[in-house]
Structures are given as C-alpha cells and as structure tokens.
Amino acid sequence: MTAWPFWPSVLALLGSVVVIVFAGSRLARAADELADRTGLGEAIAGAVFLGVITSLPGIVTTATGSLAGDAEFALANPIGGVALQTVWLAIADLVYRRANLEHAAASLENMLQAVVLMGLLALPVVAFATPQLLIGWFHPVTIAIPILYVAGLRLVQRMQTDPMWQPVRTRDTRDDQGDDGDEGRPLPVLWGTLAGLGLVVAVTGWVIGQAGLGVVAATGWPSGITGFTVTTAVTSLPELIVLIAAIRQGALTLGVGNIIGGNVFDVLTLPVADAFYLDGSIYRAAGPTSLVLLGGTILITAVLAAGLLVRDRRGVGFEGLGIPAAYVGTVGLAIVAR
Template sequence: MVYIIFLVAAIVVVGAAIKLNEFGDVISRKSALSGAAVGTFLIAGATSLPELTTSLTAVYIDNPDIAVGNMIGSNVFNLLILAIVDIIYRRRRLFQRVGYQEHKPAAIMGLVFMIIIIGALALPQSIEWFGVGIEMFVLALLYIIMIKFFSNKGEEETTDEDLPVKNYKLKTAVTGFIVMALVVFGAGSALSISGDQLAQVSGLDSSFVGSFLIAASTSLPELVTVLAAFKVANYGMAIGSILGSNIFNMQLLVLTDILYRDQAILSAAGNSHIFIGLLGVFMTLVTIYLLWRPAISNQWRYIAPSMIVSLVYVVFSYIIF
C-alpha cells in the first residue's frame, strides 16, 4: 500500500509543479517581478513545502538526523538537478543565458548559509538562546537582509527568446499559483511520509536516508519546475527556483530548530552531516563559477564543470552508502 501512495503522490506532485511553474511564468512576465525574483522566492517557497512537511514529521517522531539531513541533502540534490539539466540541454548554454549579477546574491547567500551550518555542526557544543542554536538567528537575519536587497533591485534576466505568455490574467495566475502550492503541500506531505516509511523498511541509517533518499523525493517539485521553466525558455526562473529553494530550506531548518525543544537541533544531529554540507559547498562554488565565467563556444568544455559535479555526487553517495 505504501508503494502505491508514494507513486500516486509523486504523480500529483509532478502535475502540480508543472502548473505551478506555468503560473509563476505568467506572474514573472505580467508583473514587475523578474523571473529570478519569482523563482527565488515564490516558486522556491512553494516547491520547498515537501521538505517542511518531512522535517516537521521528523521532529514529531524525534529523529533530528532525518530533519537536518533532509534539508542539507535537498540543497545538494537541487544543485545536482541544475548540473544534470545543464548537461542534457548543453546546446542551450543555461548559465550563459542569465545575468550573473542577478543570481549572485542568492548563490552567495546559499554558500554562506551552508558554511554557517557546517560550522555549527563542527562545534562540540552549540551556543543556544531559548533552546535554539545561535546560528539559526544569524540565518534568519541574513535572509531578511537578502529580501530587502531583492526588493530594491529590478533587473531583468537575459534570455534570447521571447516566448508567448499563457493566456491568463495576472489575478488568475496568482490564484492558481496559491492553489497549486497547496496541492504540492498535500501531495508532497504524502510523498515524504510514505518515503520515510519505505526508508524504515530498508533499515538504512537515518542520516543517509534523510540526506539522499528522502531529500531526492522531496526535491521532485524542483526538478519538474526547472524542466518546465526550460520549456518556456524562462532560464532565470529555472536557476532562481533552485538557488531560492536552497536558501528557503535553510529557513525551514530555522523553524525546525524552534519546534525541536529538546536542544539545538544541530547539536542533536550526527556529525556525518558535515560531509554532506561540504559537498554542498563544493557544488555551490561550481555553480557560482558557472554563472560568473565568460561564454564558451565548445560544448564539451562548457559542460565539464557540470559533469564533474554530477560525478562527485555519485561517488560521494556511493561512499556514504
């Protein structure tokens, strides 16, 4: 029965994520918001709902390793999605079609967030304030600063195509976006819970389950969103949704720590998450490089960094397993 629930939930999440991206594309083209802003905040928040459900469930069953591993692992898997899509659609030159300056804040902030998490995990004793790790207050403050930064910028991403927008009014698109976000939340919850049950049956370590198995399943909306954004040639939203999800996931970790009342959640989690975090730092640095580097005509030289990222992820997963 659990297999059927997992499959049905996955199908619903895929369908809802496609519509979510469609409405998000309309919002980005018919409002003052750029594709990067829509991807970084609106779509990123909606597609991160399954991660929220999973981590809250982990807190309820007192399994901090799954809660922490799910968030860090999802960030790593999200970056893997960008790398794989970049390889498959190498002729489109994904990272050469968007502006570095527009995505730089989200990319660098994601890197800073991951480094802060690694530092907190490495400390023998977390500094707590009201039972919450001090690093969580830092993450929340930096996120607020970033939102303020984005609200003051109005740059548009660079694309070579100007495809027609779906025939939706802006109000209809906003309403549809909210409805699809709720569907993703519901189906994503079923996906996460059933995925957790499947993991328990396998008898694998909680850190591995949270960082790879559940993280991969809860990142399904992000995968569909990126592919759908490619379909409408909204490359800024494709990259923005991934970078934004990674930032938003760290804010969900803040919420998780607040609800986990035993102690600071990073103190309760295992040190093995440090290695997953280091993998995330490496992949984020490569992503920043891909956004920054000048145009390259040779397609094999172009996709070399993405191929390295994918290979490192596979090898690392095998070693951890």
C-alpha cells in the first residue's frame, strides 16, 4: 500500500478535524434526546450510543494500520484513544466551573465502567507476555476481550436496575434528568441522525488512518508515538466535542459516560487490530513501546477511577492534575524506551 505524501496527509488530518467537530456537536444533542426518549438514562446512552459512534474513527484507523502491517501504529491508536480521552475530562473540568466534574456527575455506572476498563486493559498485558499462544493467526485475548466487555455491560445494567451503593448527594450533584418524552424529533429521525453521523465519522476514520501512516512514512517519526499522540488526537476529537457539548447542555452524566463508555468500547479495537494484522499475533510484533503505552494508560484509568470514588468537591481535583501528568509521563517514557 503506497503511503500518502506528507502535505496531503497533513491537510487530510486538518480536514478530518473540521468534519469531526461538525459531527460531534450534533451527536451530543441526538444522544441526549435518545437517552430521555428511550429511558436508558444518560450513563448508558453515553456508553452505548456515543461510546460506539465516537469510537468509529479509531476503529477504522486501527484496522487501516493493521492491514498496512504497522503493528505499533495499530495498537497505539486504541490505547492512545483511552489515554487521551481521559485527559479530555481534565480539560472539561476547566469548562464546568460550578464544581469538580467527577463530583457533580456522580454515577455508579460510570464508576463500574472505569473498573471494567482496567480489567479489559489488563488482558493485553497477558497477551504481550504470551505471544506464542495463537488461535490461527491471532491471540486468544482477542476473543476474551469482547466476552469481558459484554459481561461488563451486563453488570452496568444490573447496577442501574438494582443498585447496592449510592453516591453521597451534595448541592453540587447533578441528577440524570430527562424530558417528558412528548417533545422533540420523532424517534426514527433520531435513529437516522445517529446512523448518518456514525457513517460520517467512520469514513473520516479511514482518512485519518491513511493520513497518519503518510505522516509516519514521510517524517520517520516512531509509528507507535505517532499513533498514541497525533492520529489519536484527531480520532478522539468526537469524544471531546461531545463532552463539552453535553456539559453545556447540563447533561453531565452523559458527557462523562461518553468518555468512560467510549474508552471501554475502544478496548474492543484491540481485537480488531489483532484480527486485521495478518502476519501473526500483533502483540509479538508491536514491541516494548506498546507495553509502556499500555501500562501508562492503565495508570491513567486508575487515577480517574480514584477521582470518581473520592469526588473532590471543588476545582479540578487531584485527578485533574494526575491524569495529564500521567499522560505526559507515558509519552516521555515511550520515547526513552525506544
């Protein structure tokens, strides 16, 4: 596959930013309305509707990298997506000035999803340690990840219907409040809008993948670092746009659920990377840099989970400082480890 030249790749990435900003703001409105109309609630709607659709650019980008035979680039995209999208929460804390965002958007579903995410991220560590275990050309972890993902969703649904814990309510806590369901666009129109926007961001993901590989080929930058930072910054923009839009609409739980649910869904991109990499297990080919990026991402997720539990009331909280610091440290260690 011939790589795109440098400047067309850069222009394609910039154009993708414009498309994603346009689609992302509309996704937040459609998902918020669907959450109210279907009765699913904002945390579940953020995880399922927005988590799936906003992850499509990353999925297509990852598949593009795997088919091109670049294992580091393919793995770095979903791992970097989880890391950078968590950093978006720290940025969103600056936008929502009434209180700490993790405090205001108190949600047991989001807390459980953060725990499930750490479990999902632990499985690739096992795959890196046992690259010789293969089923056909891919690792058994490729099968285990979606199984654990479905089990996690069932636990989240069970917690929503029969909660055993409740967050302490304060005057800064914001409830998941829906409309009465009688107003707004018809449901078929909402579903059509969601599907159409999903198609747009999926096609944009292919463009981002090709452009990212073009940048790697033209500059000689490490493909793992490029995937973890440059292309991930573009593919993760839907989550940031939707998060900011949701906060401005007052749908705090939806916004946070979009990030955490999107991160959980992004881990499903790892099996995609392994399945589309046809030269054996992608974990064998990726090298130690990808393991550094994975370990840093688990740390970032642990800091977020702690923030959701502790719920600092004012300011950005310790997680607002710890998450960006862990991200920068991870990139630095990955560069040194090469």
